[in-house]
Amino acid sequence: MHKQEIMPKAYEPTAVEDKWYQTWVDRGYFHGNQNSEKQPYSIVIPPPNITGILTMGHVLNNTLQDILIRWRRMQGYEACWFPGTDHAGIATESRVEKHLRETEQVGREELGREEFIRRVHEWREQYGGTIIRQLRRIGSACDWERTRFTMDEGLSNAVRKVFVDLYHKGYIYRGQRMINWCPAARTALSDEEVVYREIDGKFYHYKYPLSDGSGSLVIATTRPETMLGDTAVAVHPDDERYRHMVGKTVDLPLTDRKIPIIADVHADPEKGTGCVKITPAHDPNDFEVGQRHNLELIDIMNPDASLNAKAGREFAGLDRVAAREKVVEKLEELGLIVKIEKIKHAVGFSERGNVPIETMVSSQWFCNMKELAKPAIEAVRNSSVKFYPDRWAKTYFYWMENIQDWCISRQIWWGHRIPAWYNDITGEVYVGIAEPNSPGPWRRDEDVLDTWFSSWLWPFSVMGWPEQTPEFKYFYPTSDLVTGPDIIFFWVARMIMAGCEFTGEIPFRNVYFTSIIRDEQGRKLSKSLGNSPDPIDVIDTYGADALRFSIIYIAPVGMDIRYSNDKCELGRNFANKLWNACRYRKLQGGVSEGFRDLAGIDIARLTSDEKWIISWINEAIVMTNSALEEFRFHYAVHEIYELVWSNFCDWFLEASKVRMRQGGEAKVQALLVIDFVLFKILRLLHPFMPFVTEELAHVMGFLGEDQSIMNESYPKPIKDIAIPSIMEIEPDLLDQVEAKFQLVRAGRALKANYNIPDNKKVYFYIKAVNADMATFFNNENESLRVLLNASEVTISLDDFDVSTMGVAPSQIANAGTIYLPLRGLVDLKEERRKLNRQKKELLGWIKGSQAKLNNEKFLSKAPQDVINAAREHLRELQHRFARTEESLTMLNSADDSN
RNA sequence: GGGCGGUUAGCUCAGUUGGCUAGAGCACUUGGUUUACACCCAAGGUGUCGGGGGUUCAAGUCCCUCACUGCCCACCA
DSSP states (O other): OOTTSOOOSSOOHHHHHHHHHHHHHHTTTTOOOTTOSSOEEEEEOOOOBTTOOOOHHHHHHHHHHHHHHHHHHHHTOEEEEEOEEBOOHHHHHHHHHHHHHHHHOOOHHHHOHHHHHHHHHHHHHHHTTHHHHHHHHTTOOOOGGGOEETTSHHHHHHHHHHHHHHHHHTSEEEEEEEEEEETTTTEEEOGGGEEEEEEEEEEEEEEEEBTTSSOEEEEEESOGGGGGGOOEEEEOTTOTTTGGGTTOEEEOTTSSOEEEEEEOTTSOTTSTTSEEEEOTTTOHHHHHHHHHHTOOOOOOBOTTSBBOGGGOTTTTTOBHHHHHHHHHHHHHHTTOEEEEEEEEEEEEEETTTOSBOEEEEEEEEEEOOHHHHHHHHHHHHTTSSEEESTTHHHHHHHHHHTOOOEEOEESSSSSOBOOEEEETTTOOEEEOSSOOOSSSOEEEOOOEEOTHHHHTTHHHHTTTTTSOOHHHHHHOSEEEEEEOGGGIIIIIIHHHHHIIIIISSOSEEEEEEOOOEEOTTSOBOOTTTTOOOOHHHHHHHHOHHHHHHHHHHTOOTTSOEEOOGGGHHHHHHHHHHHHHHHHHHHHTOSOOTTTTTTTTOOGGGOOHHHHHHHHHHHHHHHHHHHHHHTTOHHHHHHHHHHIIIIIIIIIIIHHHHHHHHHOHHHHHHHHHHHHHHHHHHHHHHTTTSHHHHHHHHHHTTSSOTTOOGGGSOOOOOGGGSSSOOHHHHOHHHHHHHHHHHHHHHHHHHHHHHTTOOTTSOEEEEEEESSHHHHHHHHHTHHHHHHHHTEEEEEEESSOOOHHHHOOOOEEEETTEEEEOOOTTOOOHHHHHHHHHHHHHHHHHHHHHHHHHHHOHHHHHHSOHHHHHHHHHHHHHHHHHHHHHHHHHHHHHHHHHHO
16 A cells, blocks of 8 residues: 555455465465474464355354464564364265265265265365464464465374274273264264254153063163063162062063073162163163173164064064164053153264264274373373362363273275274184285275364374474474363363374464354354354455454353354454554654654653653553463453543544643654553464454555565564663652643533533633642643643632633542633532532542541551552542632632522 | 363353452443544443352452352263
């Protein structure tokens, strides 16, 4: 943009964002150099699924990472943000299958494994980059040259190496165990992929007749169809009601089998009827009971959860729900049903497939996690890895200390194929990085690994591990991780274990858990509810900076965020405010020399307002940096908002208009200070609002064409650099400035109370509280006049003279009383009422304050500064009280004269 | 059943070792085309800080308890 151009009245984000993002990428600013002399700072992105599109959750998560990356880079670190995507086994496989069925009417079986995988790669090339492109729209400063995919060659090597090593260590094994089965995806799942939902179900009570004809037992179940796989009925050993039946058999209805009545502690006499049917092949508890009693396993289900031939001819092929109905129908016909109750109970659902899972016995690969967990627990316990908020550590410990074997094999095609080969002749099993070279025939395991089995290596596999690459040596361990608490088990815990086991180091030092975004009613954002806003639309409407700023501004710490699009107005308005502050400055002339450090200015010549704003920006710098150190993004953003809008714009810039009018030296100095402050504000804000700050830094002439705010230093507290802390030199002066503003507010309130239009210039009389303040106010006379929009302001130590100026309403501030002479327009009664009310109120405060200061215990136990503050406060109250009485006396004398 | 949150203005939320009269944004009311901004400026109102008890000179903040609410974990048939 050319300097002569007048800035538009409103900030227009779209063109600015595209322009700067392209520039940053083209100039390689996002690249992290592994040969740098600087301190490294690195983050690995939680790799989004290739099936994913950008959600508000991603926006929050990636904005936070971007803030950290940009902030640390400006602080002087060699910052690198490693991006990439996850192959997302089950999600992608089902997504592509659906796509193929819709477009070509073919399923994966018809295509065959090799062809199907080829199609998935094709699909990925076409659609898999969407989310990465979208991340650019929010400004993510990812090192795109380092983009990785969890199925890239290097990452696949890492997966195979890890698998082989853990196998040889004895942690990974193949075994027949009870697992979670997803009938939709037709694969085994880990425990973490099962979510429990409370659903309405039925509790069926029905009879199993005793084989000897001596009666029957009543059992109760929510899954009657599984009875076709029952191999026993259990009662509690101490249950008197049934003790005599133990050892007998029952005729299992709908089958020709007799099954034993056994005694096992699993049967709870309190629950249901006290008798429980035992289906060892389809229930984890029953499985254990089966083991204890050496019961037969009868697997009655097909992979899609329909019943198989073992369930009997009548039921084979029926879906489990249909089978349930039919079983109940048949039992009813036989007169065996006792009752059917409605109940609510928790049912495990497949997280991805969204259907109830089945538990069944199956041969799968498992990883024993016990030993892996130990150093990972220790790492968090001794704070090598810190959690923010730290309460998540508790969740982490609980899970880690009770960690179960991880079922890692999946019966799908899209993923890392398990590097195990079987020799069907010798029965030999070979596990290795490459296929065996001893004579075969070798048959490779058909299964692939759980997606998370590659994700847990992400922090180092993205850097080329197991090769000792320069980036691995320089950037690992990474610094911070930003992710949602919903994947603490899936991902975070496992990464810590993997880091400790395979690299001998923690993978990251800090983990920041983000909030979860909900809609305004507090519901989870979801496609099916249609309450999931498209961030790209929001960016088009409000701008990326506005979205970023707003979402952090409204994000409560460690809690859910209630989001709606109109909340982005806050950020848009703020960006516009900043824009217009700059516009105002720009209309006054070109950029000042020495704007970076106030070079050449005599500190003693700074005006009180200038010292005041510099002290405030210093405060904001300190607070922002320390907030970011503790991942208190929300706090940092509020701090900057307040600084810019209130302190800088409402007070400092407004007051600066006086000096613009004065012109000459005064104006030159004022412009220099504005530039100094503005450039600090822009840098302070850059990590949060990267686009508008870059644009403004150039429009204002702070930076040349070939420079970027990205490469500027982040503001440090001013006392650390050339300019000494003004607060330390003149604390009283800053108080005086605050007192001036307080007085202005009082004067404005007077006008408003008397319904004097804001644009009408009026006369004010100020009685200062002491000579110092009077001097100060006299120096600030013009400033007061502008801020009050007054025709004239008289400052005096004398009482307001009613006889010459008439009765005037007044407001009392700490530094003085301000009068608004209205020449007869005053409602005396109302004014008196107001003052009396004030007096009463003040008296109340004074009494309370005095009581406190008369309290022996308070004086002896409270810290000295609290006592001093209380004394000071009482003095203020008494001053105010005295002045209120003064005004009342004045009113009364006016009354008398009337 | 266990664990962890939340309950502060009409709404959404700040309030970090207890310490001046508990704050912000939105919404609302009134006034304002003051040469940066109506995506703006000025002024204004609202609180039993979920209930109860306790510790303390002092509690929104710490402790106990109850209520409501959300999330996570748990094999309850």
